[in-house]
Structure formats: C-alpha cells, structure tokens
Amino acid sequence: MKILVINGPNLNLLGLREPDVYGGQNYDSLVRDIGGYARGIGAEVTFVQSNHEGAIIDAIHAAAGGAQGIVINPGALTHYSYALRDAIKAVNIPAVEVHISNVHAREEFRHTSVIAPVCVGQICGLGAFGYLAALRFLTEYKVNG
Ligand code: DQA
Numbered sequence: 001m002k003i004l005v006i007n008g009p010n011l012n013l014l015g016l017r018e019p020d021v022y023g024g025q026n027y028d029s030l031v032r033d034i035g036g037y038a039r040g041i042g043a044e045v046t047f048v049q050s051n052h053e054g055a056i057i058d059a060i061h062a063a064a065g066g067a068q069g070i071v072i073n074p075g076a077l078t079h080y081s082y083a084l085r086d087a088i089k090a091v092n093i094p095a096v097e098v099h100i101s102n103v104h105a106r107e108e109f110r111h112t113s114v115i116a117p118v119c120v121g122q123i124c125g126l127g128a129f130g131y132l133a134a135l136r137f138l139t140e141y142k143v144n145g
Helices: 027-040 053-063 075-079 082-091 129-143
Strands: 002-007 044-049 069-073 095-099 121-124
Touching: 002 027, 002 053, 002 129, 027 044, 027 129, 044 053, 053 082, 069 129, 095 129, 121 129
Parallel strands: 002 044, 002 069, 069 095, 095 121
Antiparallel strands: none
C-alpha cells in the first residue's frame, strides 16, 4: 500500500521552531521514524514537505491513481486553505489530518480546520506519534474497505 505523507509550511523547521510546542525532533529524523514504522507494517511511504500551497496541491494531484492514502499535516494552511481542501476532495484518496500540537488547546484561529471535513479524521496533540497512528489507521482502513 502506497501512502503519501505531506508536511506543509514551516514543518521543515521542526526541532528549531518553538520546541516547547513541537518538540525537539527535526524533520529528517521524523521522516526516518515514519519510514521505519511504515516498513514494519508493510506500507510504502513517500514524503513531500513544502512551504508553498501550490506545490502541495500539485503533489496531491500527482498522487491520484498512485497512492491509496494520504497523511497530511497542512501546518497553518489547515486553518484557511480552501484550495487545499478542494484538492483533497478532488482526488478521492482517504486522508488523515495530523497535527503535532493540540490545536484545540491553542489560539482560537487554530481551532478551525477547513481540511478536516474532507478527511477521514483528524489526529492532534499526540506529537510525532500522530503520523504513525494515521499510517496504521490507513492500512487498516483500506483492508476494511
Ligand atoms: C501544526 C499546527 C498549526 O496550527 C501550525 O500552523 C503548524 C503546525 C501542528 O502540527 O501542530 O504549522 O499543524
């Protein structure tokens, strides 16, 4: 099973950016951990990180017909990008939204996700574990139809 793991704006700065909120692990280390976990459960993962909305939308379009699942941390695009929402809806690939922090315990503007309604579900506040949980879920979700 092929799963696309997308990280949006500023997630390349993991480890440096607000470590009290996002933890000390950097992006490369996160990718290694997700890749290792994916191998263990027989999933094939590809990674995209971009600070550009259009590049993320292009990656989602390119996944159509290729990936069976999407794990996406859209960063701040979560809260306002209707274009990203429409892209996920358009490709019809089951997607899980992941946030490292508990967005509901933070500023008011982070409580809204325009992406979550087009995803199977949302995971937040579990740190990097959220990506692994999302992956595991998508492998099961596919099996169960
Ligand atoms: C985030 C939460 C967003 O509100 C924020 O803009 C991010 C990271 C998270 O992983 O907790 O960039 O998606």
